[in-house]
Amino acid sequence: MIAAPTLxxxxxxxxxxxxxxxxxIGPGELDRLGxxxxxLGRRALxxxxxxxxxxxxxxxxxxxxxxxxxxxVETMPPGERAKKLATVGxxxxxxxxxxxxxxxxxxxxGGGVVGDVAGFTAACLYRGVRFVxxxxxxxxxxxxxxxxxxxxxxxxxxxxxxxxWQPSLVSADLDVLASLPARExxxxxxxxxxxxxxxxxxxxxxxxxxxxxxxxxxxYRLTPRVGLSAALARYSVQRSCELKGAVVAADExxxxxxxxxxxxxxxxxxxxxxxxxxxxxxxxxxxxxxVLAARLGQRRGEIGERDAGRIEQLCAAAGLPTRLPAGSDPxxxxxxxxxxxxxxxxxxxxxxxxxxxxxxxxxDVPDEQVRDLLREAAGREASDGIG
Amino acid sequence: MIAAPTLxxxxxxxxxxxxxxxxxIGPGELDRLGxxxxxLGRRALxxxxxxxxxxxxxxxxxxxxxxxxxxxVETMPPGERAKKLATVGxxxxxxxxxxxxxxxxxxxxGGGVVGDVAGFTAACLYRGVRFVxxxxxxxxxxxxxxxxxxxxxxxxxxxxxxxxWQPSLVSADLDVLASLPARExxxxxxxxxxxxxxxxxxxxxxxxxxxxxxxxxxxYRLTPRVGLSAALARYSVQRSCELKGAVVAADExxxxxxxxxxxxxxxxxxxxxxxxxxxxxxxxxxxxxxVLAARLGQRRGEIGERDAGRIEQLCAAAGLPTRLPAGSDPxxxxxxxxxxxxxxxxxxxxxxxxxxxxxxxxxDVPDEQVRDLLREAAGREASDGIG
Numbered sequence: 181m182i183a184a185p186t187l188x189x190x191x192x193x194x195x196x197x198x199x200x201x202x203x204x205i206g207p208g209e210l211d212r213l214g215x216x217x218x219x220l221g222r223r224a225l226x227x228x229x230x231x232x233x234x235x236x237x238x239x240x241x242x243x244x245x246x247x248x249x250x251x252x253v254e255t256m257p258p259g260e261r262a263k264k265l266a267t268v269g270x271x272x273x274x275x276x277x278x279x280x281x282x283x284x285x286x287x288x289x290g291g292g293v294v295g296d297v298a299g300f301t302a303a304c305l306y307r308g309v310r311f312v313x314x315x316x317x318x319x320x321x322x323x324x325x326x327x328x329x330x331x332x333x334x335x336x337x338x339x340x341x342x343x344x345w346q347p348s349l350v351s352a353d354l355d356v357l358a359s360l361p362a363r364e365x366x367x368x369x370x371x372x373x374x375x376x377x378x379x380x381x382x383x384x385x386x387x388x389x390x391x392x393x394x395x396x397x398x399x400y401r402l403t404p405r406v407g408l409s410a411a412l413a414r415y416s417v418q419r420s421c422e423l424k425g426a427v428v429a430a431d432e433x434x435x436x437x438x439x440x441x442x443x444x445x446x447x448x449x450x451x452x453x454x455x456x457x458x459x460x461x462x463x464x465x466x467x468x469x470x471v472l473a474a475r476l477g478q479r480r481g482e483i484g485e486r487d488a489g490r491i492e493q494l495c496a497a498a499g500l501p502t503r504l505p506a507g508s509d510p511x512x513x514x515x516x517x518x519x520x521x522x523x524x525x526x527x528x529x530x531x532x533x534x535x536x537x538x539x540x541x542x543x544d545v546p547d548e549q550v551r552d553l554l555r556e557a558a559g560r561e562a563s564d565g566i567g
Numbered sequence: 568m569i570a571a572p573t574l575x576x577x578x579x580x581x582x583x584x585x586x587x588x589x590x591x592i593g594p595g596e597l598d599r600l601g602x603x604x605x606x607l608g609r610r611a612l613x614x615x616x617x618x619x620x621x622x623x624x625x626x627x628x629x630x631x632x633x634x635x636x637x638x639x640v641e642t643m644p645p646g647e648r649a650k651k652l653a654t655v656g657x658x659x660x661x662x663x664x665x666x667x668x669x670x671x672x673x674x675x676x677g678g679g680v681v682g683d684v685a686g687f688t689a690a691c692l693y694r695g696v697r698f699v700x701x702x703x704x705x706x707x708x709x710x711x712x713x714x715x716x717x718x719x720x721x722x723x724x725x726x727x728x729x730x731x732w733q734p735s736l737v738s739a740d741l742d743v744l745a746s747l748p749a750r751e752x753x754x755x756x757x758x759x760x761x762x763x764x765x766x767x768x769x770x771x772x773x774x775x776x777x778x779x780x781x782x783x784x785x786x787y788r789l790t791p792r793v794g795l796s797a798a799l800a801r802y803s804v805q806r807s808c809e810l811k812g813a814v815v816a817a818d819e820x821x822x823x824x825x826x827x828x829x830x831x832x833x834x835x836x837x838x839x840x841x842x843x844x845x846x847x848x849x850x851x852x853x854x855x856x857x858v859l860a861a862r863l864g865q866r867r868g869e870i871g872e873r874d875a876g877r878i879e880q881l882c883a884a885a886g887l888p889t890r891l892p893a894g895s896d897p898x899x900x901x902x903x904x905x906x907x908x909x910x911x912x913x914x915x916x917x918x919x920x921x922x923x924x925x926x927x928x929x930x931d932v933p934d935e936q937v938r939d940l941l942r943e944a945a946g947r948e949a950s951d952g953i954g
């Protein structure tokens with residue numbers, strides 16, 4: 181029996197027919213994990229990393245075992261460097277050795293890297309077993325745990341190998357946000373800002389109200405002067421899951437509108453690839469990427485200067501970088517953009533804004549316009565200060 | 568434009584909604600590959616091994632290029648040992664380096680190993696690109712190229728990691744069968760016998776007529792005294808694709824009747840695992856496995872002694888082994904059977920025959936009955952001679 185939902189838990193449904201699933205959002209969700217998973221199977225492997233295992237591994241295991249689920253934990257190394265096919269191979273071997281069968285399931289306990297790798301492991305093991313996302317970072321809660329994109333990096337770039345494999349359940353315990361370093365919270369906010377910018381001007385404006393207009397030291401410290409309140413964190417998670425869930429439900433395999441979610445990401449992935457994996461965190465790269473994409477839209481006369489400026493201002497208010505790292509080479513960045521999965525027949529597909537809250541995909545931006553933008557951005561790089 | 572089908576080409580459709588695809592079967596299909604692939608994309612990577620590349624690589628490339636497709640070849644090592652996740656990783660890197668994008672496709676030119684590995688590569692690359700099966704062995708034509716099971720082996724057993732990923736086209740050139748060693752042809756016949764045994768008594772009886780009742784040196788040599796005529800080869804490929812295609816269309820992800828296709832395979836995979844990969848060829852292990860499964864059905868009173876005997880007789884007539892290899896340890900074999908993907912909650916799921924042409928899945932065979940069977944089979948092992 182699943183306990184009656186408390187007033188504190190919100191549930192968002194991702195509507196994908198027989199593969200539909202619930203996203204539970206609330207404090208204390210970690211201790212309800214076992215009850216919620218009981219319908220999924222009798223044996224599970226929890227995949228996590230050592231740092232997360234230390235904080236939450238025992239609680240997750242205890243909850244699963246109390247529900248009568250035979251559960252074990254397997255750790256993987258932390259960080260983007262572990263996000264590779266060899267890790268998936270090791271985890272599959274570990275899952276088989278732990279006695280998982282086709283009716284067992286995997287629990288991804290961690291941030292985006294754990295979720296992507298554990299999800300891809302679930303997609304491959306016995307040609308597919310079920311899995312549960314238990315995101316422990318803000319970016320995983322607002323973005324990567326929902327939507328079924330799983331995968332690993334290659335020497336050519338990020339997320340180039342993987343599968344669309346939906347979780348059977350997402351369980352986001354808001355309490356765990358308290359354990360996050362400020363930088364992690366800021367990176368999560370980058371994706372929330374993205375959701376506002378491409379889909380929901382109301383979300384965007386609420387972020388502006390709380391972060392730009394009346395910055396105050398909130399529960400989660402973002403910068404020495406700015407914080408994120410618990411209420412805004414909760415709203416951000418829930419609204420992001422609703423928005424992303426609706427996009428995924430309409431276009432699971434990214435034939436159309438799901439590509440909007442890549443706003444800021446073609447520039448961002450290039451920045452991550454050039455900077456060396458792990459140097460610039462994903463959310464930071466996306467922040468810079470969103471500012472670049474907004475400015476590109478502005479040059480094309482699609483979004484006004486004021487709205488483009490609001491994106492830059494909000495990212496800065498969230499404590500995120502908005503300028504290229506010092507020493508960035510525009511030509512190297514430009515070349516790196518072509519490793520993007522969205523490139524087809526040698527043409528960049530970019531997500532730009534028509535206005536705040538409305539995105540569209542374009543594939544007719546002349547190369548020279550992108551290069552100009554990058555050259556100019558490199559000229560006013562981060563050494564000038566943030567904002 | 569695809570040339571008008573010649574009288575020599577038969578086409579079987581695997582009906583999977585928007586993922587439906589055609590299986591073209593006929594002589595000279597290799598030279599029509601390009602025309603048939605033109606609708607799939609403008610760039611392709613042909614994955615094969617050195618031996619197959621030497622025989623057919625240039626013809627495949629020429630056909631693709633004549634159709635305006637930008638194609639390259641990448642070889643992988645031969646044999647079961649190469650069927651591992653690291654090979655998939657290398658092939659993904661090669662595909663990216665060759666400039667493939669999401670709209671490109673992969674061509675699997677080879678036997679079952681190439682098809683499984685190249686298909687899994689296609690399933691993973693950019694979270695899934697299209698692929699074409701060009702089977703060059705009888706077993707690939709009658710079995711592995713149809714149905715979308717792709718994957719690799721792990722240290723724990725065969726095909727434990729992979730994906731269901733359907734090809735967009737299968738092109739089986741019957742001419743290439745002429746290049747196969749007799750052992751390869753025999754292994755293909757094991758799967759044809761299987762299709763007859765579980766689904767189509769008419770197919771089974773035609774095989775009996777040509778192989779048991781009037782064995783003659785045919786076009787493809789099976790044993791010093793028995794051959795396979797070109798007409799029977801063609802009929803075997805077409806009927807197998809029809810039968811398997813219908814099963815896959817009804818149950819793509821093996822929730823029910825698709826499991827019938829594993830007749831002989833739970834014993835067979837255990838034999839392969841215990842013998843060391845590559846020692847006993849897959850078709851040979853399946854042949855022994857089918858005889859064991861038939862005998863188990865007989866003990867349970869489900870299939871008569873005469874029909875069980877016909878399976879053994881037909882396998883022997885095809886030149887396939889029907890007894891356990893000398894020195895087989897029944898306990899080791901029994902333990903290996905539990906590494907099967909179909910095991911759930913520690914119980915074996917076995918495919919047995921109700922009668923010739925009709926299979927069913929059972930999960931209530933007592934362990935002791937399986938052990939008894941293996942012990943007895945080990946007592947009259949291959950040293951007694953075949954048949």
